[in-house]
Amino acid sequence: MSQKPPTYLGGEYGMRSWLLTLDHKRIALLYLLGVTFFFLLGGVFAVLVRLELLTPAGDLFQSETYNKLFTLHGVFMVFFFLIPGIPAVLGNFLLPLMIGAKDLAFPRINLLSWYIYMVGGLFTLYAMLAGGVDTGWTFYTPYSSTYANSHVIAAALGIFVSGFSSILTGVNFIATIHKLRAPGLSWFRLPLFVWAHYATSLIMVLGTPVVAITILLVAVERLFHVGLFDPALGGDPILFQHLFWFYSHPAVYIMILPAMGVISEVIACFSQKRIFGYKFVAFSSLAIAVLGFLVWGHHMFVSGQSLYAGVVFSLLSFLVAIPSAVKVFNWIATLYRGSISFEAPMLYALGFIGLFTIGGLTGLFLATLAVDVHVHDTYFVVAHFHFVMVGGTVMAYLAGLHFWWPKMLGRLYPETLARITAVIIFVGFNLTFLPQFVLGYLGMPRRYHVYPLEFQVLNVLSTAGASILGLGFAMTAVYLPWSLRYGKKATPNPFDARGLEWTTTSPPMAHNFEEVPVVSTEAYERDEPEVVHV
Amino acid sequence: MSSRTEGALAHHFETLEQQAEAGALGMWAFLIQEVMFFGGLFTVYLVYRTLHPAAFVQGSAHLPIDLGTLNTGVLIGSSLTMALAVRGAQLGRGKNAALFILATMLLACVFLGIKGLEYSHKWHDQLVPGLNWNPGPDADAHLNLFYALYFVMTGCHALHMLIGLALMVVVARKAWRGGYSPGNFLGVECLGLYWHFVDLVWIFLFPLLYLLGRHGPHS
Ligand SMILES: [Cu+2]
Secondary structure, three states, X not given: OOOOOOEOOOOOOOHHHHHOOOOHHHHHHHHHHHHHHHHHHHHHHHHHHHHHOOOOOOOOOOHHHHHHHHHXXXXXXXXXXXXXXXXXXXXXXXXXXXXXXXXXXXXXXHHHHHHHHHHHHHHHHHHHHHOXXXXXXXXXXXXXXXXXXXXXXXXXXXXXXXXXXXXXXXXXXXXXXXXXXXXXXXXXXXXXXHHHHHHHHHHHHHHHHHHHHHHHHHHHHHHHOOOOOOHHHOOOHHHHHHHHHHHHHHHHHHHHHHHHHHHHHHHHHHOOOOOOOHHHHHHHHXXXXXXXXXXXXXXXXXXXXXXXXXXXXXXXXXXXXXHHHHHHHHHHHHHOOOOOOOOHHHHHHHHHHHHHHHHHHHHHHHHOHHHHHHHOOEHHHHHHHHHHHHHHHHHHHHHHHHHXXXXXXXXXXXXXXXXHHHHHHHHHHHHHHHHHHHHHHHOOEOOOOOOXXXXXXXXXXXXXXXXXXXXXXXXXXXXXXXXXXXOXXXXXXXXXXXXXHHHOOOOOEOOEOOOOOOOOOOOOOOOOOOOOOO | OOHHXXXXXXXXXXXXXXXXXXXXXXXXXXXXXXXXXXXXXXHHHHHHHHHOXXXXXXXXXXXXHHHHHHHHHHHXXXXXXXXXXXXXXXXXXXXXXXXXXXXXXXXXXXXXHHHHHHHHHHHHOOEEOOOEEOOOOOOOOOHHHHHHHHHHHHHHHHHHHHHHHHHHHHHHHHHHOOOOXXXXXXXXXXXXXXXXXXXXXXHHHHHHHHHOOOOOOOO
């Protein structure tokens, strides 16, 4: 070819060419816009919650308003940011590139899933504007059925609809990974990011439909009062919790497995080594996906579930720690004697390892029956899952966004500023959530907007941390768009990483590669043999 | 490769075979999510049946077993015509495939008609929870749960049939116009898989709702 083909960003311009695009890379950018919007929206609610908690008295909001604030924070963050975040943005963009394909298996369905996601989001947005929801993001009956006094149906239907986007993405990824790998790219040569997304897709396909039917049943109950979850008419509210958590515990792994995939890529690149124990890391993703379906009862230790069920769920929950620890130890073993450099993605990745470990270990406290009775529904739980969701998923999302930013948009982000921001976010995060462990252990319950005076110091610390964290996010939201115009032009492989996505131009051309790549090396293999010290 | 099959190959696949395999795999993955969707419903059914067996026996006994059996036959027949449509497409007989899909649509409409008749009987007997509910003095206190689940389960199934009907219109048109060939009949194949799944759901719904415990102590 005499002339370079235009990149996927060039060629066609105009709204139409974007809104009707079938290119996975453009769809990933559409998702990036949607996901960022909902993240900011969820962030606004977090700010309001932290402001209210600055003082022991309820001086900003009434309790009803406060209930709506933390509900909307949870709903937008969980269903419209954390669940689609990494898979639909980074996964969408990178899976075909990483396996040497021209696109996902079903490009039309990929576009459809973005529209479904947006429609679901708008539904929930409508519920917010119409007056909000106050059930908590878990929609427990009878808050959401018999005693619902807010726009539960609209919000729940939004989540129901966006669930189908998740399912279609999962189906698409599974077919793509099975059938579109480049010649020579066998399963055990796949980047670990791909393995992580494969495991994630399994959960999306197996878990999401269960929450869909659950939401449908709540809607039927709410609209027709037929007693499906109402004990007065023979229904069982605990059954709702079983069905809800059957999806919503595995949903935690929809959020964290892709994050772990990102971390594997970043660690391998910035320590210039192959991932230690590749197969263990790959299979641990599958193990987490499978075990994740057997532990939902740990959310119901004090809900009236039988003690024996509690014991079994407790034990099974402990087992999840094994594949999680396999990953953490293998990342650390990869770092050992690697030639490490501390670019911004690596700072986020190292932050991830520390914070996710704390989040995971405190999960063991909660999986212990007796301890859970003490800390259930306290800030200890809040701190625990924010360490996993924010310390884990958000850190990895930022690591991945920076790492592949040059590939996705063809510009380098400002490195020094990004490193400073990474440190700010790490400090802000810890200051926000470490005090909450103490608060919870001392007995401060979650979901209240007033609290006794003795909890104020820790709450002020937490709110101060949240402001620092918010500053970090705001800086990212400024310099990343800034770099689109003023950033240095990116070379195909600015970080000297390994993987097919780095062999094509930055940003890639519409069909990803000039010709179908043929793979003859293992994942992360470096040209020069590693020095082995015996 | 003829010009027709070349046009059928999407740009991101190397061969028609790869495209067909990916499509079929995607369809199976989608059906697995369908299994989980109905699986959730069956779970709810089993839990409430265990909690309130008398109500469920009473409910089952009141469902019209003759109409239910007839509908089971109709739906199994439609699975046969659908299988024949797939075979027609496989052999390159587009018109033959289209006609068998048309037969499937007719049978599906018969099924939905009979289902509608059953629903109207329920309305007439005031056995629609939430909307028209007056089951009489002898009714079990939890009969509402049986009927609520009856309507949700058969309603979800009927909705899947309606979606199937819409898909059949599209695929039959394409088949009639010769849009499929022996090497390229993925659309018909996926439609077939979907329809057999919908049929299979009914094969579980029928005994659960109409047969189980029918001759129990309360009937
Ligand atoms: Cu859990």
